Structures are given as structure tokens and as C-alpha cells.
Amino acid sequence: MSTLFPAAEPPDLLYRQMFRTNPAVKLLLDPQTGIIVDANPAAAVFYGYPLEQLRGMKISAINVLPPEQIRERMAAAHSRRQQFFEFQHRLANGEIRDVHVFTGPVTVDGREYLHSIIFDISEQKRQHAQLEVYRDLFYNLPIGLYRNTPGADGRFIAVNPAMLEIFDAPSEAALFACRVADLYEEPANRQAISDELLAHGAIHRRELPLRTLSGRSIWVALTARRSQEPDGRVVFDGIVEDITTRKQAETLRDRLTHLLEASPDFVSITDAQQQVVYLNAAAREMVGDIPERLPEVIGQVHPEWAAQRICEEGISTALETGHWQGESAIRLRNGVDLPVSQLIVARRDRDGQLDCLSTIMRDLSEAKRQQAALAYLAGHDRLTGVMNRLRFDEELERHRDRGRPCLIMFDIDHFKQVNDRFGHAAGDRVLQKLAQVAQAQLRETDLLARWGGEEFMVLLPDRSLEVAAEIAERLRQTIADTDFDEVGTITCSFGVACRANDERQDNWLRRVDEALYRAKAAGRNCVQLAAPEREPCPALRHPAYDHA
Known part of the structure; x- marks a missing residue:
């Protein structure tokens, strides 16, 4: 056209x-x-x-x-x-x-x-759209954005809504009205930050303790740079990230780590890949250097029986239910096996995947020593160190179906006169020495107990009546020949009874007690054998007492 x-x-x-x-x-x-x-x-x-x-x-x-x-x-x-x-x-x-x-x-x-x-x-239009993006970011970002003036008396001249939330400000005007330095725990630190920005132009993620307008203490990460207004004024543009929650978590972690490091218990943490990621000071002292992977650690740190229990029972139960607790043992650097109470805890993430396995092991050696001591005291006479009657009754019950055991029951003749003449302390020393003398005449499998007062009982497993009578006679003779210090010599009377087939325990005890009673009635310092009921009971008398 x-x-x-x-x-x-x-x-x-x-x-x-x-x-x-x-x-x-x-x-x-x-x-x-x-x-x-x-x-x-x-x-x-x-x-x-x-x-x-x-x-x-x-x-x-x-x-x-x-x-x-x-x-x-x-x-x-x-x-x-x-x-x-x-x-x-x-x-x-x-x-x-x-x-x-x-x-x-x-x-x-x-x-x-x-x-x-x-x-x-x-x-x-593109620039306007970009400005709208920047404006949207400025007003909607969850981190604080600001512009302020430098110096000790510096103040905010622009803030986004996140700044109001971070600093508990009811309005922009409230934040503009305060000095920036008033938000610092130490206002002098504000001047130091201002001087650094003026000198170097920028700071990056500086972690600072601040306080809000309401006085609440917070931690922030501050990133800022020096800038210049069109009129030539120097200003600071910055980003404020509220890291209070993270700092609180770090503080809690540090406290827990300090506690774990100070704990005398063995504490370790293993990640989902079976790598040991933490071992506290007590654990390092107990076992020294260890492998990096859990299977090798278990084999090195625990004796075989404990390692097997941990692998087959402990870890599998923890993975299934969240935790397992039981007794195991640690092999110390000196080769000694230390009994421990062990807790294994399995921690999972939000998706249910294994995050880590933690274990705490507490030394049970002292507890076991105390337990053994208490068990010993519960089953032994405190004065003489031999079994007490309660424990002896339990042993009698245990031997009920083990062959035909025999009992020897003996007590000190005229013991009341010993106490009256020499005092109860001397009488106690006589009981102690008597227990030692009697124990020395018995086998390891024979059981000696203080039945009550000056009475003693001996259980002889798998002994015939004749052998039991010979042992009782040897005991009687040894006691009579022993010097009991300030008391001199003493004598004892003995009763012997072997358990009949299917005999009730109370009847067996009654028969040996009656045999001792007959020994007393026969003049003391002798051995009497208990015969079945309605049968005569023969007596073994020392010749010196034939005419007592």
C-alpha cells in the first residue's frame, strides 16, 4: 500500500x-x-x-x-x-x-x-512486577527485614511485619519509636555492630542475644550491609532470623551432653547405619578404643553370653517395642567382666524409620555385692557365721528327694553356767569357736546351722546312720578336747537321725530332737541315735560317763 x-x-x-x-x-x-x-x-x-x-x-x-x-x-x-x-x-x-x-x-x-x-x-511492566514480588517478599517473609540508621541512637525507618512479630511490637510506630540499641541485651554491642558495618560494609549471620519490646530474651542471626540513600545518607539494611528455638535446643543439648559426659554409666548412640556416633567419657574409660560398627562393638565389649543376649533378645525387642531392659555384662579393658543393668532404646523418625539405637549400662557389681551380702545375712547367723534356721529349713526342703540324708543335732552342756560365770560375751565367743571347730570336721557338702541358742544342726547328704554316728562321735570328742580360752573345756550332747523313705520333715526333726533329749537324759557328752518309732534307741556313751 x-x-x-x-x-x-x-x-x-x-x-x-x-x-x-x-x-x-x-x-x-x-x-x-x-x-x-x-x-x-x-x-x-x-x-x-x-x-x-x-x-x-x-x-x-x-x-x-x-x-x-x-x-x-x-x-x-x-x-x-x-x-x-x-x-x-x-x-x-x-x-x-x-x-x-x-x-x-x-x-x-x-x-x-x-x-x-x-x-x-x-x-x-516487568520491573513493576518484580517490585511487586519484592514487596510481597518484604511483607510476607517469615524473617525480619529492616532498614535503620547507624550509631548509638540509630532507629528503624522501615520494617516488615515479621519484625513486629519477632520483637513483640504492637505496631510499626512502636518499633520506630525505640532506639535499635534498646533491643540489645548490652546496648554497647549495638555501637560495636554499627562501627563494624561502617568500617567493613557487611556482617553475615552474626548470632546475638537481644530482647523484645516486652522484655523477652531472644536469640537472632543478623545479616546486614551498609547502604546509601539517594540523598547520600548512610543506612543499614538487614535480615533478622529468630533462632531462639534453635539456641534453646542447643543449650538443652549441651546440658544433656554435659550430664552424659559426667555420668558414671556407659552411654552410647548408634545411627541407623550401625555406626557408633557417640560414646561418653565413662564408656571410653571402661572399654577404651572400639570399632566403628555396632556388630563389632558388641563382640568386643561384651562377653559371649551377654553379646548373644543383646543381639537375640535386646536389640530385636527394642526394635519391636521401642526399648529393652535386662542384665548383661561389659568386658573391661583389664579383661574383667562387669555385671550391668542395660537399657536399649530405639528411636524412630516421623516416617517410622529407625533413627538411632541408644544404650545405657549401669554398673551392678556393688549392687550385686550388697545383694549377696544381704542374702548371706538373711541366711546366716550373724554371731557364728553359719547358716541360720530359716536357711537350713530351705536346704532341708531342697534335699527332700535326694537320697537318705542324716541329721546331727547337738548343743552345749550346761551352757547357762558358762554365761552366768563368765558373762554373755564369753558365751558368744564360745559359740563362735564351737562353730569353727565343728565346721572344720565336716565336708564342703555337709551343712552346719545354728538352730537356736546353743543348739546346732548338721545335714549330712547321702550318709548312712552308722557313718553319721561316727561323725557325731568325732565332733563330740574334738569339742571335748578343745580349749575354749577363759572358759576352758566344754562338752556337747548329740542326737542323730537318718530320714526314712517318704518320712515327713517334721517327724524327722522330732526324732532327732528326741535323740538329743535322750543324750541329755543319759548324762550328757554322748551321742544318741534315733531309731524308728517303737524301737529301742541305742546309746553311744563316752567311757568316762558310763557311771555319770
Whole structure:
């Protein structure tokens, strides 16, 4: 299509020059058809079409609006109802550009056209959109953003909503009203931060203790840089991250670590890959250097029976139920096996996957020694060290079905006279020595007990009545020949009874007691054998007492 201005008519010269030489993009449109009647060189450059092609194109080939909406806009412009529009225009390469269009009717050679001036605002729109993103970030980020002035009296001049939340501020005005230094636990630290920013230009994630407007103590990570306002003023732009929860967790972790390091218990933690990641001081002292992997650690640190129990019972139970507790043992660096009470705990993450296995082992050696001592005291006579009656009764019950055991029961003749003449302390020493003398005459399998007062009982497993009588006689003779210090010599009377098949225990005890009673009645210092009921009971008398 030819140009609308083929000749240089004097009245139109200025208009033509303004249309063609103006650097702004210009189009001349037929308002009825939407055809581009003319375009200036700037339009050809902007749209990427040759001028010859651009002239004669319909505006709908450039404007991305539907044709009916384009007609509506042209009608509004032609009637002067609207002369400013914002459109999107398509270039020859297909790129869509945002444009502002100023348009209005002009008359050329007696015909009316629309004279449009197009300004490319794509970059402006992009920058505006970016600013909106920045604005959205500024107001919606969960971390504090601010700008403040430097120095000891520096104040905030811009803050985002997160700053209000972090510092318990009811409003921006409240935060603007306070000095930045007032938020520091030590206000002098604010001056130091200000000086550092002025000198070096930036700080990165500096962890600081601060306080809020309500006086609450918090920890923050501060990142800031020195900046300059258009008027030349120096300001600080910064980011404040509230790390109070993390610092509290670190403090708790440090306290727990200190507690674990000070604990005398063995404490270790193993990760899900069976790597030992923590061993406290007590554990390191107990076992020294250990392998990195749990299976090797168990084999080195525990005796075989304990290692087997931990692997087969402890760990499997902890993985199934969350924890296991039981007795095991640690093999110390000196090779000694230390009995321990062990707790194994399995910790899982939110997805139910194993996070770690922790174990605590407490030394049971002293507890076991005390337990053994208490058990010994519970079953032994405190004065003489031999079994007491309660424990002896238990042993009798244990030997109920073990062959035909025999009992020897003996007591000291005229012991009351010993106490009356020499005192109870001397009498106690006699009982102690008597127990020692009697114990020395017995086998390890024979059991000696203090039955009560000056009475003693001996259990002889798997002994015949004749052998039991011989042992009783040997005891009687040995006691009679022993010097009991300040008391001199003493004698004892003995009763002997072997248990009959299926005999009740109380009947057996009654028979040996009756045998001792007969020994007393026979003049003391002798041995009497208990015979079955209704049978005569023979007596073994020392010759010196035949006529007592």
C-alpha cells in the first residue's frame, strides 16, 4: 500500500515531518476497517515488519484482543470517549509486548483516521512486577527485614511485619519509636555492630542475644550491609532470623551432653547405619578404643553370653517395642567382666524409620555385692557365721528327694553356767569357736546351722546312720578336747537321725530332737541315735560317763 502522504503539500509538511521523523512509534488507522493506512519508520523497527508490509495490515494482526473488542476500542477512540489504552501487541517474531497507546481522530485530505502513538512499556511492566514480588517478599517473609540508621541512637525507618512479630511490637510506630540499641541485651554491642558495618560494609549471620519490646530474651542471626540513600545518607539494611528455638535446643543439648559426659554409666548412640556416633567419657574409660560398627562393638565389649543376649533378645525387642531392659555384662579393658543393668532404646523418625539405637549400662557389681551380702545375712547367723534356721529349713526342703540324708543335732552342756560365770560375751565367743571347730570336721557338702541358742544342726547328704554316728562321735570328742580360752573345756550332747523313705520333715526333726533329749537324759557328752518309732534307741556313751 502506498503512503498516505505521497506529495509534499505545504500545509501538510509539518505534519508529515512529525509523523515520519518522530522516534515514537506511530500508526495511522482506518477507524472503519482497522487497516493500518500508514506507519512511521520507528513502527517498522519496533514491530519488525517492513514499512511496505506494515502498511495495509489489519491492526488485529498486531493487537492480541479479539476483533470485536478491537472494534469497540477503535469506536471509543474515534468518538473521543477514550483516548488512552493499554494493549498487548504481537511483533513479527511472535513476541508479545505490553504497550500504552494514545490515540485520537485526525482529518487528512478530508477523511478521518485514528492517529496512534505507541509506547513500549514491557520493561516497565516487568520491573513493576518484580517490585511487586519484592514487596510481597518484604511483607510476607517469615524473617525480619529492616532498614535503620547507624550509631548509638540509630532507629528503624522501615520494617516488615515479621519484625513486629519477632520483637513483640504492637505496631510499626512502636518499633520506630525505640532506639535499635534498646533491643540489645548490652546496648554497647549495638555501637560495636554499627562501627563494624561502617568500617567493613557487611556482617553475615552474626548470632546475638537481644530482647523484645516486652522484655523477652531472644536469640537472632543478623545479616546486614551498609547502604546509601539517594540523598547520600548512610543506612543499614538487614535480615533478622529468630533462632531462639534453635539456641534453646542447643543449650538443652549441651546440658544433656554435659550430664552424659559426667555420668558414671556407659552411654552410647548408634545411627541407623550401625555406626557408633557417640560414646561418653565413662564408656571410653571402661572399654577404651572400639570399632566403628555396632556388630563389632558388641563382640568386643561384651562377653559371649551377654553379646548373644543383646543381639537375640535386646536389640530385636527394642526394635519391636521401642526399648529393652535386662542384665548383661561389659568386658573391661583389664579383661574383667562387669555385671550391668542395660537399657536399649530405639528411636524412630516421623516416617517410622529407625533413627538411632541408644544404650545405657549401669554398673551392678556393688549392687550385686550388697545383694549377696544381704542374702548371706538373711541366711546366716550373724554371731557364728553359719547358716541360720530359716536357711537350713530351705536346704532341708531342697534335699527332700535326694537320697537318705542324716541329721546331727547337738548343743552345749550346761551352757547357762558358762554365761552366768563368765558373762554373755564369753558365751558368744564360745559359740563362735564351737562353730569353727565343728565346721572344720565336716565336708564342703555337709551343712552346719545354728538352730537356736546353743543348739546346732548338721545335714549330712547321702550318709548312712552308722557313718553319721561316727561323725557325731568325732565332733563330740574334738569339742571335748578343745580349749575354749577363759572358759576352758566344754562338752556337747548329740542326737542323730537318718530320714526314712517318704518320712515327713517334721517327724524327722522330732526324732532327732528326741535323740538329743535322750543324750541329755543319759548324762550328757554322748551321742544318741534315733531309731524308728517303737524301737529301742541305742546309746553311744563316752567311757568316762558310763557311771555319770
